[in-house]
Amino acid sequence: MNRYDGNTILIVDIDRVYGTQLAEVLASQGARTSFGSSIAEAKELLLQFDFDIVISNYYLTDGIIFQLIDWCEKNIRTLPIFTAMGNPLPGELDLLRKQSIADVFSKGDRNRMFTGISNLLFDFKEFQGNLQEMISPSEVMIELKVKEERMFARPIEIADDCIYLLLKQQFQAGMFGIMNFSLREKKEVQHFVIPGFFAGEFAEGQQFRINRTYQGHWKIFLDHMQDKQMNISNFLKKAAGH
Known part of the structure; x- marks a missing residue:
């Protein structure tokens, strides 16, 4: 498994069990991780810490990932790289082409997820x-x-x-x-x-x-x-x- 020493990662997922487990796995490989289950929780963490990457569900209890990206653009000085978990609806594919999201990961494919995260981070x-x-x-x-x-x-x-x-x-x-x-x-x-x-x-x-x-x-x-x-x-x- 890849090491993530020195990198900070925020996971935003409506599934607390899955999200906290993913955070623990990444932390065991050297990353500093935080978890939030909503856009509101993610905003609080983003105001406190500088993250290198955000891994978020498309759909959260209080909005979608693009709303979080827009808020970050206006409210924080150092922007992380954004990735998503899940599959977008066909109507949102045009939004993906605007390069707001670097990659999309399937929750069922942990190996690809870890490789993809590693490729987006620097040593x-x-x-x-x-x-x-x-x-x-x-x-x-x-x-x-x-x-x-x-x-x-x-x-x-x-x-x-x-x-x-x-x-x-x-x-x-x-x-x-x-x-x-x-x-x-x-x-x-x-x-x-x-x-x-x-x-x-x-x-x-x-x-x-x-x-x-x-x-x-x-x-x-x-x-x-x-x-x-x-x-x-x-x-x-x-x-x-x-």
């Missing part, structure tokens, strides 16, 4: 260690996860809602990915996890559009660079290893 301890060893103060590292592949991406242009990446492999438009990078200044490290999707190939490289739900999170990163007097050119040079 934060390993990444932090590499960060401390490999880069000098104020430099940047960028990592990209697409499906089960993990690669380093070279950014060549940044916009308000997307980033252009130079990659050896070409990805189809609409394919989901997660961009992971850190800014290190003096002894402080600011970590960012930004989900999004590919929008096609351009002369400037492959365009990776920021998930609409995470636009506020992306703006925090852009504002952070301005606050620290880091301009776009310096960011790109450092991320490219120059």
Whole structure:
């Protein structure tokens, strides 16, 4: 079974028995887990803790998962990655295509669920260690996860809602990915996890559009660079290893 050391996971399920059992299994593999049985309980926990991933039923006693996602977008500063348990009704498939939910897990397939959760999470301890060893103060590292592949991406242009990446492999438009990078200044490290999707190939490289739900999170990163007097050119040079 995969280890989840250093990751925080919130499980939201109307079935308390199943939800607490799942939380215990994930906790036994190193994750810090919390459980809520409704959107109201999930909101309370999300205001108290920063979660890396939320695993929620589509349908809860007081609403559906998309209502929780919309609330998070407006009320919390650091957004987790959202996944769902169960099968959506046909009319909701269009909502899934908006990339709000990274993956859908069946409760009856624990092996796929654990593998899927692992693929959506980063080994934060390993990444932090590499960060401390490999880069000098104020430099940047960028990592990209697409499906089960993990690669380093070279950014060549940044916009308000997307980033252009130079990659050896070409990805189809609409394919989901997660961009992971850190800014290190003096002894402080600011970590960012930004989900999004590919929008096609351009002369400037492959365009990776920021998930609409995470636009506020992306703006925090852009504002952070301005606050620290880091301009776009310096960011790109450092991320490219120059």
